[in-house]
Amino acid sequence: MSTNQESQPQPSARAPLVTESSGKVPNPSPGRTMIPLGKPKSGRVWKDRNKQRFSALLRDKPLRSSWQKKMEAKREKEMVKQYHQKLKDDKAREKEEKRKRREENLKRRAENEKKAEIVQVIRNTAKLKRMKKKQLRKIEKRDTLSMLQKTPPTVKKSTSGE
DSSP: OOHHHHHSOOTTTSOOOOOTTTOSOOOOOTTOOOOOOOOOTTOOTTSOTTOOOGGGSOOOGGGSOOHHHHHHHHHHHHHHHHHHHHHHHHHHHHHHHHHHHHHHHHHHHHHHHHHHOOOOOOOOTHHHHHSOHHHHHHOOOOOHHHHHHOOOOOOOOOSSOO
């Protein structure tokens, strides 16, 4: 016998290989022998080596939604979005109206307070020198020129009766 024949083991002399995943004896092609898989380099012996990628999986047709269903869902989503936007706008508008009303009320109140004030014009500045601190705190500066120039409304007399 030559050395070439001695180095190759006989296929019948080997024990049948059993894979971990299926438990069946693999069917080698005629004339070739199966080389047993060794321990993975990573040491993770529990991991399956023949795993397919997720993208390679075939999907079932019923799981896909039709174009009409997609468009219907898109329309519904758009309608809900518009409804929420409308509610938001209404709320913002009401808030703005309330703010404007409040400003107008404050302005009107300030004008009414100004009209109701009893004003005494101090013409003699020497009085200010004689006043005490507590009295000076109550004094406020105002535009008195407009108050002095205001004239009461005149009543028109009719000339047709004489």
